[in-house]
Amino acid sequence: MTEDVRIPVPGAEELAATVTVPDGPPSAVLMLWPALGVPAGYYAPFCAELAARGVATVAVDLRGQGGSGPPADRRSTHGYHALAARDFPAVTAAARAGFGPDVPLFLLGHSIGGQAAVLAAARRPEAVDGLVLVASGSVDFRGFAGAARLRVLASTQLLALIATLWGYWPGHRLGFGGRQSARLMRDWARLGRTGRFAPAGADLDYEQALAALALPVLAVSLPGDHLAPATAVDRLVAKLPAAEVERRHHTPAHGESADHVRWARSGGGIAELITGWLAGR
Incomplete structure (x- = not known):
């Protein structure tokens, strides 16, 4: 069973989300935050796999993506800090209200959605019961091997430069990441260059808050x-x-994809892994 909802965010457009629930009472709720340029609807097969295992999902379009507000343009000013300090708390509160305080609530982040999820959890660890990260790593170039190090460093900085000159990142034209705020791309590039989360406009030391975060975390990588x-x-x-x-x-079974994005279209194995981990929480 699915339902499309709109979630108001103070000082911003509403965020669009799709709620997928199992037939009976859910054992847990996962708030799913997508990768750059990937609409929440893309994860529908994965959310169905989780629902078949008794877990509800709230898949949210990131600000400026899909149904969440207007596409980024030269007036857009949001970055990591707005996602962590405004968007995540609004959706978390809505999910708590909808499912009740007794159902465990976890953030599930894919790629940049996972990066923003850890920042949101670091701000308010009491608001969630844990984190699940799927194909979500740091873009710090030091975390890549061989020639990929230079490629990641060069590409993250080039994308931020184009976004700054253009006024926003025109990923819908250039084939990567969708249309994004220039500030978000500069935050992302700063992480790639320095290895530190230091988003523009931050009101706390995110690195210090991350070091103190004591929640359970499941982090899944793909071959x-x-x-x-x-x-x-x-x-x-x-x-x-x-x-x-x-x-x-995670090594996918036959017929499942290990691609950075396409795993979500055949995510039965990852859904099984996640639900097994949740059972131990």
């Missing part, structure tokens, strides 16, 4: 994922020394 290899996932979770981290490198 052959060149955008978030296992080493990059390790680099992201290394920022969480106080957390109870379980690292899994």
Whole structure:
């Protein structure tokens, strides 16, 4: 069963989300935050797999993506900080109100959605019961091997430069990441260059908050994922020394994809892995 909802965010457009629930009462709720340029609807097969295993999902379009507000343009000013400080808390509160305070609530982040999820959890760890990261690593170039190091460093900085000159990142024209705020791309590039989360406009030291985060975390990498290899996932979770981290490198079954994005279209194996981990929480 699915339902499309709109979630108001103070000082911003509403966010669009799709709620998928199992036939009976859910054992847990996962708030799913997508990758750059990937609409929430793309995860529908994966959400159905989770629902078949008794877990509800709230798949949210990131600000400026899909049904969440207007596409980014030269007036857009949101970056990591707006996602963590405004959008995530609004959706978390709506999910708590909808499912009740007794149903465990976890953030599930894919790629940049996972990066923003750890920042949101670091701000308000009491608001959620844990984190699940799938194909979500740091874009710090030091977390990549060989020639990929230089490629990641060069590409992240070039994308931020284009976004700054253009006024926004025209990914819908250039074939990567969709249309995005220039500030978001500069935050992303700063992480790639320095290895530190220091988003523009931040009102706290995110690195310090991440180091103190003590929630349970499941971090899943995929073989052959060149955008978030296992080493990059390790680099992201290394920022969480106080957390109870379980690292899994998932090998898809026959017919399932290990691609950075396409895994969501055949995610039965990952859904099984996640629900098994949730049962132990």
